[in-house]
Amino acid sequence: MRYFLTLYILAIVTLIGVAGFRGDISRKPPIEVFPDMDRQMKLRPQEPNAVFGNERSSQPYVEGTIFRGMPYQDTPINTGRISGTTNWVETNPIELTVERMKRGQQRYNIHCLPCHGASGDGKGITSKYGMVAVANFHDARLVSMTDGEIFNTITHGKNLMGSYGANINIEDRWAVIGYVRALQRSRLATLDEVPEAMKAALEKE
Numbered sequence: 087m088r089y090f091l092t093l094y095i096l097a098i099v100t101l102i103g104v105a106g107f108r109g110d111i112s113r114k115p116p117i118e119v120f121p122d123m124d125r126q127m128k129l130r131p132q133e134p135n136a137v138f139g140n141e142r143s144s145q146p147y148v149e150g151t152i153f154r155g156m157p158y159q160d161t162p163i164n165t166g167r168i169s170g171t172t173n174w175v176e177t178n179p180i181e182l183t184v185e186r187m188k189r190g191q192q193r194y195n196i197h198c199l200p201c202h203g204a205s206g207d208g209k210g211i212t213s214k215y216g217m218v219a220v221a222n223f224h225d226a227r228l229v230s231m232t233d234g235e236i237f238n239t240i241t242h243g244k245n246l247m248g249s250y251g252a253n254i255n256i257e258d259r260w261a262v263i264g265y266v267r268a269l270q271r272s273r274l275a276t277l278d279e280v281p282e283a284m285k286a287a288l289e290k291e
């Protein structure tokens with residue numbers, strides 16, 4: 087113990103002797119522990135640089151560049167909310183054509199089906215690997231949920247579900263919602279909605 091204390095004090099004295107007290111002014115250059123971090127090969131802004139044809143290190147923005155973190159324009163299509171409010175839009179703000187529904191189905195099958203299942207009942211393949219409590223789109227709560235809120239869930243995720251905003255572009259997200267609505271509708275149709283010609287066949291069963 088005695089040796090330890092002596093060595094300890096010696097070590098402190100040596101350290102202060104070499105490095106000095108905090109705030110001490112010195113004319114000597116600072117010690118560089120990792121010199122390659124202090125002196126790097128890099129392009130400094132506004133300096134000539136031969137790599138580019140125009141010999142400038144700072145290149146102009148590529149056309150269409152937007153700033154990182156720039157807020158979305160506050161429109162229902164971008165946010166799923168009524169502009170200037172935090173209220174969800176009730177219905178899909180983009181027109182749902184047959185092509186778009188097909189696109190929605192295809193995107194759904196790629197991005198949502200593994201968890202939510204082909205029919206939207208929340209029993210996708212992941213449920214066999216321990217992912218339980220995946221939302222069932224046929225729950226009354228999700229049937230009556232606004233399109234805007236579903237858009238928000240796809241964009242940012244919710245509780246256990248991750249966000250798909252980076253994987254699915256805005257237009258495709260609305261197309262997926264159109265398809266989710268079709269899945270829901272497939273279980274909610276009433277006999278009155280069946281065309282007359284086919285009704286008889288159904289009624290027989």
Ligand code: HEC
Binds near residue numbers: 239
């Ligand atoms: C990795 C699995 C997974 C994938 C893929 C996935 N979800 Fe989910 N989703 C979940 C889980 C788990 C929940 C339940 C979240 C909770 O409340 O904990 C959920 C919940 C939801 C809800 C209900 C949110 C709420 O407010 O209760 C919606 C709507 C939804 N998902 C839509 C989608 C759509 C559309 C896609 C495809 C773009 C998708 N999900 C892809 C796992 C997934």
